[in-house]
Amino acid sequence: MCDLNVQISSTDLTSTVGYDSIIQHLNDGRKNCKEFEDFLKERAIIEEKYGKELINLSKKKPCGQTELNTLKRSLDVFKQQIDNVGQGHIQLAQTLREEAKKMEDFREKQKLHRKKIELIMEAIHKNRNLQYKKTMEAKRLYEQRCRDKDEAEQAVHRNANLVTQKQQEKLFLKLAQTKSALEDTDRSYQQSVTTMEKIRDEWQNEHIKACEFFETQECERINYFRNALWLHVNQLSLGCVQNDEKYEEIRKSLEMCSIEKDVDFFVNLRKTGSLAPAPVVYENYYNAQRNVTPARSPAPVPISRRGPLPTPTSAPGEPDYATVDGYSLVHF
Incomplete structure (x- = not known):
């Protein structure tokens, strides 16, 4: 920040602008x-809450809890992976809190190091301003004694022939x-x-060193801040x-x-069986009375196996599922 020091310096010696x-x-x-x-901490709260809600x-x-066989297994994988996604968000929340703590430690470390330099500069500013005030007071007294001496000399020349010997002695004494x-104040002023x-000179040297230190700190801060954002x-x-990997398990x-x-x-x-129930036939009551031999029910008709299952088709606007090179894609 030496360049910055030149750009924002002031010609006023006591100025700290x-x-x-x-x-x-x-x-x-x-x-x-x-x-x-604070942003990282708030994001961590959101991630943790979202993760717990997913779990x-x-x-x-319930999500298809009465499904059977292969679709049931897919639903089990689906719910397990959603649980894993939730766990991932909770882990991310913990990571964000750790990053926030690192930022806090970095910030406090810079503050501690800066405080030492600031205390030195405060003491130098105080000493400089106090000495400047003394110097200006010495200058004021010196200038006043110069005016007093000039007035005394003028009084001697002006009254050389107008006053008595005793009065002249008083003028010369004054x-x-x-x-x-004047000689005393002149020496004091020069000192x-x-x-x-x-x-x-001491203040200027310390000021330059302080600016160099502050410049180094600012470069470190910007670099650390930038890297923290990048890492986030x-x-x-x-x-x-990682979430997409979990979702891929569901697709597989x-x-x-x-x-x-x-x-x-x-x-x-x-x-419940492969035979259909026998058909219900009409039985005449009176015929049944005359016919001692009971009528035999017709043999049950075997149920024929139906044809192949229909191939599901996608309605307009629904996705078609396909596998390309082992990776599931959804083509809309």
Whole structure:
């Protein structure tokens, strides 16, 4: 920030406008880091809540619970993977909290290091301003003694032939006193200026070192902030990739789902026999009385197996499912 120091410096020796501007900028940067830290914490709360809701949904909400065979297995995989997605969001929430803690540690470390430099600069500013005030006071006294000496000299020349010998002696005495006072204030003023210059040189050197330190800190902060944002986005992308892997397991399970097997499984599970009930025939009461031999019921008719299952077709606007190179795609 040496370049910044030149750009925002002031010709007023006691001015801290440039320094204050740098400190304000650093404080703003620290505030921005705190805002991102809070953002990560809030995002973690959202992710954790969403993950828990998904887990509760997969465990408590019925979803095709009476399905059988291959479709049932696909539904079991579906609910398990939704549970895994929920667990992934909870894990992401924990990761975000860890990143927020890292940002907090970085922010506090910079604050601690900055505080040492700021204390040094505050002491130098205080000493510089105090010495500047003393120097200006010494200059005021010096200039006043110069005016007093000039007035005394003018009084001697102006009244050289107009006053008595005794009055002349008083004028010369006063002139001598003003000259002596002037010499004292002149030495004091020069000493004060010399001291001021030493303090000014020390302040300037410390100011440059402080600006260099602040510049290094600001570069580190921007770099850390940028990398933290980059990492956060990568974590979100990774979560999406991991979720898609879980969803792919569901798609693979659905590929193994067989309509014919599920129908046959249901038939075999719930079948009641292969013979149809005998037809109900008309029996004449009086004929039955005369005919001692009971009439035999016609033999039951075997149930013929129906033809092949119809091939499901997609209605307009519904997706067609296909597998390409082992990867499930949905073509709309």
